[in-house]
Amino acid sequence: MTDAGFDFNAFQRHVIEEFRANEGRVGGPFSGADLVLLTTIGARTGKERTSPLGVLVIDGTPVVVASAMGADKHPDWFHNIRRNPVVTVETGTETYQAVAAAPDGADRDALFARVVALEPGFGDYQDKTTRRIPVVTLTRIDDGRAAWARGLGDFLVEAHDWLRAELAGLRRQVDDLIAGGDEPLHAGRPGLGHEMRTHCLEFCAALKLHHTGEDRGGFPMLAHRFPGLAPVLERLAEEHVVVARLQERLRALVDSYEPGRTDLARLRSDLEDLATRLEEHFQYEERTVVSALNTLGPAPDFS
Missing domain, CATH: 2.30.110.10 (Electron Transport, Fmn-binding Protein; Chain A)
Structure with a gap:
């Protein structure tokens, strides 16, 4: 008043x-x-x-x-x-x-x-x-769904959901290691620690590929079509750099994994930090660019 x-x-x-x-x-x-x-x-x-x-x-x-x-x-x-x-x-x-x-x-x-x-x-x-x-x-x-059933924005959300599921699975593997410890090789069968290491490296490679595709493909297309998104795209690119640092720290810890020696609590903490940062990043990205991405073209069909 x-x-x-x-x-x-x-x-x-x-x-x-x-x-x-x-x-x-x-x-x-x-x-x-x-x-x-x-x-x-x-x-x-x-x-x-x-x-x-x-x-x-x-x-x-x-x-x-x-x-x-x-x-x-x-x-x-x-x-x-x-x-x-x-x-x-x-x-x-x-x-x-x-x-x-x-x-x-x-x-x-x-x-x-x-x-x-x-x-x-x-x-x-x-x-x-x-x-x-x-x-x-x-x-x-304009949403784009009048022209195609699934747009590039929908594909982005699907990629995020896959990465979310993979990261959740990786966290469960580390929890299992903390709860029961690793097992040595049995008749050539890798132990849980080896499976965790393989899973982690595959996840990090997929996440790096996803962010590289955005930086070199999706973001430049959005910047050209919607110049007003510049501050959003700058923030997302900066977050990619932060996430990449977290990935490198995680990879270094996983690469050096040794049953009974690796600090699993630290590994779990690093995973949680990465998961928290990624979820915040994914949510902001989905809130700000999905609709715009859907106007640029249909989702790729890998069937």
């Missing part, structure tokens, strides 16, 4: 309710205005946040402006898209996902000039602040 007794959050909730109840039409100060509801993921909270915003369509692309009515700070929703650029857009008659991008430099200036030509009030807002008001484009993500 402000000093003047105006509850901005309550006002926004009322606008959102009216928007959804009347197919995007809102009265009062927004009567006749073209609005969208933009749902972002909170940069700090990870929770969904919905904001009603004026929208312009320039060269067929919806554009919103982080004006905050000329305030000296960027609105919260803009901070959110810088961390999580995949957003949900409601027009009143349809809802779709989009990638939000804020061009810099001359590109921003040219786009802002076109915005002001259509809506001079945004120029007045810029005159009120030294803050360079961002302009945000919303590139629609």
Whole structure:
């Protein structure tokens, strides 16, 4: 509540309710205005946040402006898209996902000039602040399932699920070693430790291949099609480097495995660390790029 007794959050909730109840039409100060509801993921909270915003369509692309009515700070929703650029857009008659991008430099200036030509009030807002008001484009993500049953994003999730299952199996093998100890070779049959080592090396090779494919194939294609995903792709690439270090530490420990000598508690701890990091990585990747990947092509068919 402000000093003047105006509850901005309550006002926004009322606008959102009216928007959804009347197919995007809102009265009062927004009567006749073209609005969208933009749902972002909170940069700090990870929770969904919905904001009603004026929208312009320039060269067929919806554009919103982080004006905050000329305030000296960027609105919260803009901070959110810088961390999580995949957003949900409601027009009143349809809802779709989009990638939000804020061009810099001359590109921003040219786009802002076109915005002001259509809506001079945004120029007045810029005159009120030294803050360079961002302009945000919303590139629609079309699912792709109309063209193919399984897309590249679905294939990504399937690969993650396979890696999750393999890692869970590897952790069970180490638990068995801790519980019962390793057995020596019996008539040429490898002991549990040997099976664990083989399984671990195969898993690490598969994970490395998966991440190499993303870095050299999937991520460049996404960056070309959806430039607004750049911060997401940079974060994912950095996480690949961290995971690779964890893999090397794990491989070194497994390669030197000796029954009765290797510190199995440390091995289990390293596995748990890798599993935790990977799950966080997989979940973030699935939340941010799966829908976009599904637009790029069908999943490969290995049948």
